[in-house]
Amino acid sequence: MLALSLYVLIWPVIVAVVAIVISKAFISEAREAKRRGEDLI
């Protein structure tokens, strides 16, 4: 039961980690673009 529970619940954890990585990169790029006075995209 524990193994099955971990198997189901590990994916939302990985998803949350990816969301954090992408968000941090986005914020850093937005700040860098603002500092340089350029458009983000």
Place this chain on the structure above:
Amino acid sequence: MNPEAVGFSALTIVLLLVLFYGGTFFVSTRIGKKNENADGYMTAGNKIGFGISAASMTATWIWASSMYASASSGYTYGISGPIHYGLWGALMILFIYPFGKRIRKVAPKAHTLAEVMYVRHGRSSQLMLAGSNVVGSVISLMSNFIAGGVLISMLSPFNFIQGVFAVAGGVLLYTLWSGFRASVLTDFMQVIAMLGAVAIIVPFIFFAAGFPAAFETGAANLTAQQSNFFSSEAFLNQGAPYIAAVLAYAIGNQTIAQRLFAVREDLIKPTFITATIGYGAMVIGVGMLGVLALYLGFTPTGGDLNNIIPEMAASYLPGILLALFFIMIIGALSSTADSDLSALSSIMMADIYGQNIAGKKKANPKTMLLVGRLTMVAATALAVALASMQMNILDLLVFVGALWGALVFPVLASFYWKKVTNKAFTVSVIAALAVFIPVRFDLIPMTGITAVLIELLAILGIGIVLGLMAFGFFGLRPAMVIGIGASVVAAPFCFGFLRDYTTLSASLVAYSVSTIICYLMSFRSTQNFDFAVIAERAGDFDTGEQPVAAVPAGSRNSTRTAQERE
């Protein structure tokens, strides 16, 4: 309308749609330019950072159907089902990145793969690839509109057609003016909403539905195969056909190529790896809802497996999380739909108008932008019309997928091998399709010598698929060892066996026939193509210079192709 299916009032659903599409439209206006650049409209200047490009790649690859299909796979094949859907789909992104690095090196400023094929080979190769991209994107667009219409009709008093119009209008609203730039920026918001929703909704349903205790009480609902993580049934019916499609979908899908040309060149690897993990975890995570439904003995309405996710959500989520779920699905289908619109507009701008009608030197950037925007409007109208007919999407996708499978070797070889000719490209793709169609649609009896020959081609196809995957990462020699080794190892198991799996066999045959013919027609060729020509001729259209005035008909300008120069 089924009254029991109503989850939201009309006012609530309108507010949610206004919130979602209004928000994305507002964001897109922040990057709007009065004088939009035609190249920016297609690839955003080829220098997007890691955060936006990883978000965009993930969002684009996740569409509503991928979530529904992953849950269906979990419900049908048990605990390994979502892995056999999501893992291979994720690997499509991973396995294309080494090729992506080569493609960007050869064509750093291109907009579409077909545009590169025009320079590399000529018009027939270009239009073959562009045509398959257009058909694939229109089908994808239609599929996402259908998913939106179904979801809105299921969770609100509105009907299917009203739902389709709401989604189509919303996506067109924020994509039309800024094109690809709007698509990738809004992808970031959409993917964060989607990922956040999955991180909350899946654990919530897990505990609300009585798990982990339900793993014991519901174990009897699973067959031996469904309980087995190493289920051969799941692998052969779900996983194996997907492995065969890994390279095909990544090569044939202009939405992926467009992001490949847009991301900063040194960020291709981290972008593709992050998107692989993000896509895989999200789709497998949502697919687990199908596994939970199986344990619960849950029966979707009308036996339609596409109802599993919405009905599980409606059964176990409180109002606020059901709204989050609604945004998640709308975000998934909108992010893919806006990418399809951008892909279609780029193909019409670069491949049809830029290369074939005006010619690269004479292409007017303002006309290009008009072509791109009109394409978006026309594609939306066409997809809405097709969506209202509720055509069989699966059959269409299978056909396009096979077309892409037939294109994989000729396209990839064209980026590495100087000898590949336009004739070899064109003939090999047509021949592969000519063999694929009767196999896939059971038009020839799979018995006797015919079955043996098809199985032989399919076994060679296994080696070619694995060899190509290995080639991207390790180079030619290891790829040859892996490819030949895979065919030799597979042969004893596949003769007399693959004939019963025509979907898989047909896909593999498309690979092998196109590879064999392309190789045989090219290896004695005297062509010695200079790859530097591609960077020179597949570049920016909108350089700020005035387009060249009228050129006498029939004159050869610098847009002439490799084939024309032969």
